[in-house]
Amino acid sequence: MYKAVSGSPLLLEIGVETMYDIIVIGAGPAGLAAASTAAREGLHVLVIDEYMKPGGRLLGQLYQESNGNWWNGLEESVKLNEQAVNEGVKIILQTVVYDIERQDSSWIIYTENIVYTSKQLLLATGAAESPVPLPGWTLPGVMSVGAAQVMTNVHRVKPGDKGMIIGVNVLSAAIAMELQLAGIDVVAMALPPLNQLTHQHSRPKEVMEALLHASHLAPSKFLRIGSKFMTNPFMRQLGIRLYPKSGISMWGIPIQLRKAVTEIYGTNQVEGVIIRTIDINGSPVSGTEESIACDFVCIAGGLYPLAELAGVADCPFYYVDELGGYVPIHNEKMETPIEGLYVAGNITGIEGAKIAISQGVVAGYSMAIASGKQGLVENLQDSIKKVHETRKQAAIRFHPKVDIGRNIIHKQWEARQVPSTNDATII
């Protein structure tokens, strides 16, 4: 800790480290892969992360792939970290980056105690979960579905004995299975109550549609069954009308697409939820309340790119629903319109960890080339191809139309490359 003495310049009070070639913010799969790639080319790389362990959101992931192998996020994180360390990357944990600034063609990175500087900067800050406010959601025992995943798979503490999951999507379906695997009882999964914020998560038809497109390679039987017989809109409509009121069961967990949790109750912590039958548009049917006892509740509101630092750096954004929200404008080389600023991983759109890794490699090569390293153009091209291939093979697709989303953002990039003639007249 430093003490600010009035009148003295801040930078003299806190340590300033020597200049790095590259600083990466975020030690998730994207950041670690980028750091290894660049360091292998002889660059001096620093990775900063606020969490206690390297790996980011990869740490909690655990699912079976279609070939039967388990994707064990803890192990994959250890591998990525070791690889980076072996390439000479310096990794600092438990350190929050709260501000960044561009000055004289270098970056200044502000953390609590030390100011770091670098020539290039990669933002690999990942994603965050959207909250879904509903009555009772601040009670202890209510947590995001990702919180339960981390408690279970990373810290190995049960989030509770018996849980209810609010929000049915690929992530919550995967995590429901992970909880069961750890011996935690999931009583049911149901939709959130319909309101302006939750509409696409609260209308049975839309939820079903999103699930059906989740992936042809999805690890879950439930997600795979659908795409086979529900290929036309009529069938889909019929599907949701005929959806059994008691839900369809996946690994013994009832998935209630025709019920919504309208309230969480408890005195000092969660004791249960109130659930109501809803019509196909998501509106509750009166007189259908039931109460379900449970000691924890997971809220699954979906993921959005965590991109605040790109905003601080004045990077332009574009809203792309298919990518999960506002995304910093970037190209396939992971460059942004801001000189020396790169992005990779979920900050560029919500996808799985393998895609984040492949994007990290691209960013690593791009930054190495920008640092003057020769002979890497082919590596860069190959790494971009690898991103496309990885996307095709993805076991989990967070948005059915992620490819369209990728095109939208790259078009935005291209549009900025050709200065429009109108610009010249605005003086």
Place this chain on the structure above:
Amino acid sequence: MTRIENHPILGKLGRKKTVTFTFDNQIIRGVENEPIAAALLANSIRTLRNHEETAKPRGIYCNIGHCFECRVTVNGIQGKRACLTPIKEGMIVQSGKRFATPVRDWSGNHV
């Protein structure tokens, strides 16, 4: 809550070094370097603070540092996130409490 000693894929938990710390003067045992929130939950404690104004109990929400719902005082330093602060032997953790003097709403005077 219980610890997940055996996991079909992740394997056995194995023996880890335990440490003791205090939470509102109560002595708690936990695994060294696990986050405060995990150690407390393993001891069935979910409430990490009471809301500054309403005194309503609050626990973790995101568990990865985003929401600041889990803020506690650690060795005298306020605003530490219990979900990403590792426990150490002898650590003193205190829950946030309702303010002694309620925060008054003066906005009515300015209409």
